[in-house]
Amino acid sequence: AQKVTQAQTEISVVEKEDVTLDCVYETRDTTYYLFWYKQPPSGELVFLIRRNSFDEQNEISGRYSWNFQKSTSSFNFTITASQVVDSAVYFCALRENFNKFYFGSGTKLNVKP
Amino acid sequence: AAGVIQSPRHLIKEKRETATLKCYPIPRHDTVYWYQQGPGQDPQFLISFYEKMQSDKGSIPDRFSAQQFSDYHSELNMSSLELGDSALYFCASSLGWVGAGANEQFFGPGTRLTVL
Numbered sequence: 001a002q003k004v005t006q007a008q009t010e011i012s013v014v015e016k017e018d019v020t021l022d023c024v025y026e027t028r029d030t031t032y033y034l035f036w037y038k039q040p041p042s043g044e045l046v047f048l049i050r051r052n053s054f055d056e057q058n059e060i061s062g063r064y065s066w067n068f069q070k071s072t073s074s075f076n077f078t079i080t081a082s083q084v085v086d087s088a089v090y091f092c093a094l095r096e097n098f099n100k101f102y103f104g105s106g107t108k109l110n111v112k113p
Numbered sequence: 114a115a116g117v118i119q120s121p122r123h124l125i126k127e128k129r130e131t132a133t134l135k136c137y138p139i140p141r142h143d144t145v146y147w148y149q150q151g152p153g154q155d156p157q158f159l160i161s162f163y164e165k166m167q168s169d170k171g172s173i174p175d176r177f178s179a180q181q182f183s184d185y186h187s188e189l190n191m192s193s194l195e196l197g198d199s200a201l202y203f204c205a206s207s208l209g210w211v212g213a214g215a216n217e218q219f220f221g222p223g224t225r226l227t228v229l
Binding site for chain 1 (some may be wrong): 146148154155156157158161169171201203205218219220222223225
């Protein structure tokens, strides 16, 4: 079974629109870590955020915000006032207590001018 | 700050050839992970090493082998290359294999392997 599900394969928005990328995870561990990475066309993985399972506080960083809800096993990512430079593939990832990363299948975000 | 270094950044090989990818972790990091990302796919875990010992194994083909050396750099050796091996190969490093330090997993820029 997929441990991390990103149901949205591709999203297209017009610049300045808000967009939310969904991430649902599955784990039996009580201690785990969730991540979001951005992968621009150049290919590198750019770290955006890390959250541990004990910290359900939502976080805002500039135009980015994250909503972590353990009750629904979701860790959603919102970009406010999207820009063309936000166009990329975004991966949600899960790391259990001590183990490798499990990546979701990614959501390709297209921001049109 | 120093980051994870991968070499080469691009590599073109022919079928049945051999390739060696190198990863130099962030200084003091003792754990290295290898991931394979096929075109349009998410990164898939291959193998990891902690203190020069294999710590975990994922979907790594038998044709591939890897090791971590005394200076903590790691090499991924790929033999009898197939067209399907064409992918972006990421290396990541962390300080420790368990605990808080292990969550600071930093990814390198990747090596793009093309098999013709």
